[in-house]
Amino acid sequence: MGRRPDPASVQHAKGNPGKRLSKAERQRLESERLAGLMAAAPAAGADPLSPPAFLDERFGPALAIWREYAPKLAATNRLGELHRHTFALFCVYMGEWVAANEEIVTKGATQRIKNVSGSYREVDRPAVSRRATAFAAVMELSEHFGFTPHDEYALMKDQVAMGQLGLFGNAKPAAGAAPQPEQPAAATQAEDPIGALGRMDSAPPRPH
Structure with a gap:
């Protein structure tokens, strides 16, 4: 007879030395790794607009999209700390669309496959379906x-309304507060494109 196996509690304490990890242990470690990628935030002193940890160099196209658009979104109050993961999804799907589209351009939208009978037929490449799926996700997140x-335009109108409520730091001064000097009209329009867009609204025409 062989050596009697240790109890489960003893095996767990030993940490399975010299052997491969069990399937459950591998799953636990992978879950912890993925959770860490989701929870990781920009380090102290780092750029607050840095992408989430899971959006690394493995996602080259998505990372390029993030770096191009993130500063522009933040400048118009459309990208904050709570929006980083949602925008990362947009970048990933946009990157997938670019990759699928490039495959279709270089290899064609269809491919020949062999039937059971030995004949051939043309079918869509898998990239066609991947591109369509990515397109739907991109348009929804857009x-x-x-x-x-x-x-x-609709989003900026909402931002104008929120700005009037003080949600963007544009609240009206409280009663009794010292009046603030007004900015010149030209400077206001240059520095506040959202407000300029809101001023484009006009009253509906009166019925005759």
């Missing part, structure tokens, strides 16, 4: 960040 002219 709405939340104002990436189409219609959505951008």
Whole structure:
């Protein structure tokens, strides 16, 4: 007879030395690793607009999109700390669309496959489906960040309303507070494109 195995509690205490990790242990470690990627925030002193930890150099196209658009979104109050993961999703799907589209351009939208009978037929490449899926996700997420002219205008109108409520630091001074000097109209328009867009609204025409 062979050596009697140690009790489960003893095996766990030994840490499975010299052997491969169990499936449950591998799953636990992988879950902890992924949770760490989601929870990781920019380090102290780092750029607050740095991408989440899971959006690293493995996602080259997505990372390039983040670096191009993140400063512009932050400048118009459309990207804050709570929005980083949602915008990262947009970048990943946009990167997938670029990769799938490039495959279609270089290899074609269809490919030949062999039937059971030995004949051949043309079918869509998997990249066609991947591109369509990425397109749908990109368009849905674009709405939340104002990436189409219609959505951008609607989002900016909402921001104008929130700015009037003081949610962007533009609250009206309290009663009795010292009046603040007014900014010249030209400077206001140059520094506040959202307000300029809000001023484009006009009253609806009166019925005759």
